[in-house]
Amino acid sequence: MLKLHFAPNSRAGRIVWLLEELELPYDLNRMDFHPRDLKSDEHRARHPLGRVPVLDDGDVSIYESGAIVEYILERHKKGGLKPAVDSPQFPDYLQWFHYCEGMVMPPMNTIVVHTILLPPERRDETVLGQAQRLLTRALAPVDETLADKDYLIGDFSAADIMLGHACFMSNRLGCVSDEMTHVKDYVRRIEARPAFQKAMAS
Numbered sequence: 001m002l003k004l005h006f007a008p009n010s011r012a013g014r015i016v017w018l019l020e021e022l023e024l025p026y027d028l029n030r031m032d033f034h035p036r037d038l039k040s041d042e043h044r045a046r047h048p049l050g051r052v053p054v055l056d057d058g059d060v061s062i063y064e065s066g067a068i069v070e071y072i073l074e075r076h077k078k079g080g081l082k083p084a085v086d087s088p089q090f091p092d093y094l095q096w097f098h099y100c101e102g103m104v105m106p107p108m109n110t111i112v113v114h115t116i117l118l119p120p121e122r123r124d125e126t127v128l129g130q131a132q133r134l135l136t137r138a139l140a141p142v143d144e145t146l147a148d149k150d151y152l153i154g155d156f157s158a159a160d161i162m163l164g165h166a167c168f169m170s171n172r173l174g175c176v177s178d179e180m181t182h183v184k185d186y187v188r189r190i191e192a193r194p195a196f197q198k199a200m201a202s
């Protein structure tokens with residue numbers, strides 16, 4: 001049985017969402033999003049930086065949300081959520097899948113650090129403003145591509161599990177402006193998916 005090491009309101013939600021979309025059985029090790037749990041010796045033995053998600057599958061233990069998504073699709077998928085390599089959608093699928101951690105999450109991390117994680121006296125308005133502008137710029141092409149489709153490559157795919165989740169988080173942080181109507185609609189479509197709702201309630 002797959003075992004997911006998880007904390008609420010984190011990227012680990014992506015993996016629960018994927019598992020729910022694929023209707024795969026799994027065990028959840030639900031930790032608090034707190035150093036007491038994440039930086040414990042027990043969790044650092046799974047992830048050297050004490051982060052989530054981490055997936056165990058028998059003898060296999062793997063971290064990095066994108067790698068975990070690919071691992072599950074390759075070893076456990078029950079069909080779908082990824083176009084065939086020779087499909088015209090495949091390059092876009094790869095691009096948006098990796099755009100998430102490559103372009104959207106770095107400024108979002110900075111925003112979370114300077115609005116939530118650091119004590120108020122250590123927060124830096126200049127760094128925060130810069131990250132907010134960067135995130136807005138990074139979301140602009142996502143808004144553009146969603147102008148004529150419901151999901152990033154048309155059909156719902158694992159690229160939406162990655163980047164859709166990042167759009168949902170950005171929106172929740174108040175970082176998606178009202179002008180980005182396509183991203184706003186996209187987030188609403190994602191929020192309406194039963195598997196997503198189940199994952200967010202985990």
Ligand SMILES: N[C@@H](CCC(=O)N[C@@H](CS)C(=O)NCC(=O)O)C(=O)O
Binds near residue numbers: 009051052064066
């Ligand atoms: N690139 C990694 C990022 C993992 C990561 O930073 N996870 C956050 C939760 S969203 C975490 O565990 N943070 C705890 C900490 O930094 O102490 C991935 O996609 O899995």
